[in-house]
Amino acid sequence: MSRRYDSRTTIFSPEGRLYQVEYAMEAIGNAGSAIGILSKDGVVLIGEKKVTSKLLQTSTSAEKMYKIDDHVACAVAGIMSDANILINTARVQAQRYTFMYQEPMPVEQLVQSLCDTKQGYTQFGGLRPFGVSFLFAGWDKHHGFQLYMSDPSGNYGGWKAAAVGANNQAAQSILKQDYKDDATREEAVELALKVLTKTMDSTSLTSEKLELAEVYLTPSKTVKYHVHSPESLTKLLVKHGVTQPAAETS
Amino acid sequence: SIFEYNGSAVVAMVGKNCFAIASDRRLGVQLQTIATDFQRISKIHDRVFIGLSGLATDVQTLYQRLVFRHKLYQLREERDMKPETFASLVSAILYEKRFGPYLCQPVIAGLGDDDKPFICTMDSIGAKELAKDFVVSGTASESLYGACEAMYKPDMEAEELFETISQALLSSVDRDCLSGWGGHVYIVTPTEIKERILKGRMD
Numbered sequence: 001m002s003r004r005y006d007s008r009t010t011i012f013s014p015e016g017r018l019y020q021v022e023y024a025m026e027a028i029g030n031a032g033s034a035i036g037i038l039s040k041d042g043v044v045l046i047g048e049k050k051v052t053s054k055l056l057q058t059s060t061s062a063e064k065m066y067k068i069d070d071h072v073a074c075a076v077a078g079i080m081s082d083a084n085i086l087i088n089t090a091r092v093q094a095q096r097y098t099f100m101y102q103e104p105m106p107v108e109q110l111v112q113s114l115c116d117t118k119q120g121y122t123q124f125g126g127l128r129p130f131g132v133s134f135l136f137a138g139w140d141k142h143h144g145f146q147l148y149m150s151d152p153s154g155n156y157g158g159w160k161a162a163a164v165g166a167n168n169q170a171a172q173s174i175l176k177q178d179y180k181d182d183a184t185r186e187e188a189v190e191l192a193l194k195v196l197t198k199t200m201d202s203t204s205l206t207s208e209k210l211e212l213a214e215v216y217l218t219p220s221k222t223v224k225y226h227v228h229s230p231e232s233l234t235k236l237l238v239k240h241g242v243t244q245p246a247a248e249t250s
Numbered sequence: 251s252i253f254e255y256n257g258s259a260v261v262a263m264v265g266k267n268c269f270a271i272a273s274d275r276r277l278g279v280q281l282q283t284i285a286t287d288f289q290r291i292s293k294i295h296d297r298v299f300i301g302l303s304g305l306a307t308d309v310q311t312l313y314q315r316l317v318f319r320h321k322l323y324q325l326r327e328e329r330d331m332k333p334e335t336f337a338s339l340v341s342a343i344l345y346e347k348r349f350g351p352y353l354c355q356p357v358i359a360g361l362g363d364d365d366k367p368f369i370c371t372m373d374s375i376g377a378k379e380l381a382k383d384f385v386v387s388g389t390a391s392e393s394l395y396g397a398c399e400a401m402y403k404p405d406m407e408a409e410e411l412f413e414t415i416s417q418a419l420l421s422s423v424d425r426d427c428l429s430g431w432g433g434h435v436y437i438v439t440p441t442e443i444k445e446r447i448l449k450g451r452m453d
Contacts, residue, residue, distance in 0.1 A: 061328055067325055068325075069321075069325075088326075091322055091325050091326075092322065095318045095321050095322055096318075098317075098318070098321075099314050099315070099317075099318045102314070
């Protein structure tokens with residue numbers, strides 16, 4: 001009889017749980033993971049790309065990292081088709097705010113508006129929730145650099161370091177151990193790579209399996225969102241000694 | 251006419267692998283001058299500019315809407331809009347308001363992928379008019395036509411183009427009571443954007 005409280009998202013189970021929402025979170029647990037780390041001079045986002053088949057044409061643009069506005073970017077874990085809908089609404093929200101007030105949208109307000117949308121799908125109509133967790137990295141004049149994590153229930157919180165997707169608990173606990181409050185952006189990148197080597201299934205990291213993005217301020221105080229090219233990513237991997245020299249494959 | 255309420259002069263010219271776009275700087279309320287540093291030309295991205303003549307309030311609102319739409323395009327497509335595409339966007343946005351239009355006449359100038367300059371103008375409901383040489387709009391448009399007709403030569407280099415567009419603008423606004431008070435000129439080449447402020451008859 002456990003099906004009784006499963007079929008509709010809007011119904012609480014007798015134990016006070018929303019099963020569909022929990023299943024949505026479960027779906028994210030199988031997706032490629034993403035890690036975000038806040039440092040004193042920027043925010044680092046790193047994502048693991050799941051290579052499903054070598055026959056699949058890899059897309060030219062980033063698969064897990066999306067720019068929302070000039071000052072906000074996000075990393076995605078979960079169902080990509082669901083994520084695309086939310087990313088689109090987030091971009092429109094950010095532009096609407098700029099149109100209305102002629103200044104960039106505060107990061108938390110943007111995250112909140114998106115989480116309101118997510119929450120709506122856990123309460124109304126016989127629809128399923130969005131199977132997506134986000135990590136938002138951004139900068140605004142109110143609170144400087146910020147990192148937020150959101151889940152399918154519409155919960156969000158500000159973090160110094162956070163992980164979503166496969167093995168997020170293991171990643172979270174390593175982050176808890178090794179995170180330093182006064183870390184620089186470079187150190188944050190190193191920590192993110194280190195965590196990912198430990199939590200990913202494959203033993204060696206390569207640039208094809210990774211995506212690395214940073215949000216920081218340029219010397220002229222404008223916010224810059226930068227996604228690393230595979231070449232610069234390979235250089236970083238070698239520099240931090242987390243990649244093995246290319247193994248011979250027959 | 252409400253198009254003549256604030257007064258304006260906007261002109262764009264094509265050169266050899268470059269273009270220039272210029273406007274006056276006056277914001278008036280009929281014959282009284284309110285400001286002498288009004289911006290009618292805006293950058294959409296490094297290779298596309300738009301100048302909006304007509305009612306100042308609609309100039310600003312229309313520009314903000316265009317930025318909105320262009321930004322979403324940039325994010326989705328991960329590239330800048332081509333000038334031709336942008337002109338079609340402006341035209342579509344204007345025609346949306348067919349029966350209560352934005353009271354402006356845009357001038358669009360840009361460089362395409364192969365560094366080929368593109369200029370065009372349209373009326374307040376988005377009917378495009380493409381040109382190979384120059385386009386004009388605003389209360390001084392009639393005198394601008396004359397000045398450009400007389401001064402324009404094809405395939406000018408950036409510096410000569412600057413001189414020509416500036417002379418055309420300054421001599422035209424002197425024949426118009428509602429525009430003038432100096433000028434704002436942009437010269438755009440594939441490698442750089444030059445922005446210059448002109449002094450003319452400041453009265």
